[in-house]
Amino acid sequence: MSYINLPADQQREIAAIDVRALEAAVDKCERGEQIGPIYVLGLSGCGDFIASEYRAFERALAAHGKAKAHAKRDQTRADVLRAGSNLIHAVEQMQERVRTEQEQAQLFVVDDQVMAPSRFSDRLTVTVRYRWRPSADAQWAYGQASFIHEYTPLPNYTHSIPKRKPSAAKADRDLQEKLYSEWDHLKMQALCAVRDFLRDGGDGADVPESFVVRPSPHGGALNNFSCRFWLPR
Known part of the structure; x- marks a missing residue:
């Protein structure tokens, strides 16, 4: 299990996503009220963060498909649009992290x-x-x-x-x-x-x-500064 580094296979999967293709697929899902168009993009191997946003988008689509009343469908459509936007943002955010980690790995x-x-x-x-x-x-x-x-x-x-x-x-x-x-x-x-x-x-x-390490003076527990060896005592 990786803790501060993305696994190499996840980096490859995330970097390979075409964000424009993702945006188009999300739009098709929203208009067709089904998740099918996004399957081919292979988001399943991109880690927990993207997977959680994908599942949220899937749930929003399912709820929208079941809604019948006009007011309810307006609400569930807004949920779908928000979940789709969150999914795209998650991919963009993780692609930026991949670029950052790859740049740092040079040094x-x-x-x-x-x-x-x-x-x-x-x-x-x-x-x-x-x-x-x-x-x-x-x-x-x-x-x-x-x-x-x-x-x-x-x-x-x-x-x-x-x-x-x-x-x-x-x-x-x-x-x-x-x-x-x-x-x-x-x-x-x-x-x-x-x-x-x-x-x-x-x-x-x-x-x-x-x-x-330097535990917190308030109770002796570890905190975010405990292992920062470069800070003055």
């Missing part, structure tokens, strides 16, 4: 395939690997950065005390689930931090090999 790539450990402890670590170069014709340099977070669970005052103490096995499972959730959050923050630093012109050689 840096952050590997977002980070495997979770088989078991977690309170000391959570995410290691981000990346490569960078000063220009598109330069040699690649490689690096990695480990982000370390000492997990401290926050008290939850909304839960009542259970009548029966959970078994050691269940308590361990519950703790592992909490630790995984925190690790997954740390992973996203770490990946985004390295990407943002390189995207904004930072030198990959300046990324620290090890960085103890």
Whole structure:
């Protein structure tokens, strides 16, 4: 699963969409009140964002086809037009993202395939690997950065005390689930931090090999600034 990079197959599918053909197909769908004209464009392999807008357009068309009363059809037609516009905008937005990622990949790539450990402890670590170069014709340099977070669970005052103490096995499972959730959050923050630093012109050689993250002073949870290693302490 990709986290900050679009998979290569999705990039190809999205880039291959002819937006003018999509606009024409959406118009035919709206006039014919059926989804058929858009099938041939192959939107199914373009990722969740486009797929969700496609399904919304499909639902709007179906609702419009079922509407009988004049006032209801006016409402459902407006819904169809809005959903069609949203679908076209989603494709345009994702095509812009593809162009941006392909341009950035000429100078840096952050590997977002980070495997979770088989078991977690309170000391959570995410290691981000990346490569960078000063220009598109330069040699690649490689690096990695480990982000370390000492997990401290926050008290939850909304839960009542259970009548029966959970078994050691269940308590361990519950703790592992909490630790995984925190690790997954740390992973996203770490990946985004390295990407943002390189995207904004930072030198990959300046990324620290090890960085103890800075939890929020309000409760100790991770926030959007916790992994930004370039910020002053």
